[in-house]
Amino acid sequence: MNRSRWPYALCIGITMLLGLASRRYGAGLHPWVVAYVGDVLWALLVFWLLRFWWPKWPAAQTAWLALGFSFAIEISQLYQPACLNAVRATTLGSLVLGHGFLWSDLVCYTVGVGVGVGVEHLRRN
DSSP: GGGGGGHHHHHHHHHHHHHHHHHGGGSSHHHHHHHHHHHHHHHHHHHHHHHHHHHOHEEEHHHHHHHHEEEEEEEETTTHHHHHHHHHTHHHHHHHHSSSSSSOOOHHHHHHHHHHHHHHHHHHH
């Protein structure tokens, strides 16, 4: 593995742990955190995964792709066929595909990708 990918692998792990913890311990967290932070972390994870696989891409290119992918998943939630809902009924399918379209999720995804770009900028400088 290319050494430049290790920081992204670490960011992926941390983001996954934070996201899963936000779901697992949601009862003890502020309702705002439960409602929004998971979606922010989801988009941040998409950003880190893309950076891991294509570390030499410009951060802006990665950000646009992560945002486009995240938005596409959210928009796909407007389509509810039985076969796709069967996938959404699984734990992994639920985490990846979600269940229902929310405009606020698009804002959360934008914030999550923005956090990734910001961390990337700080790391490069």
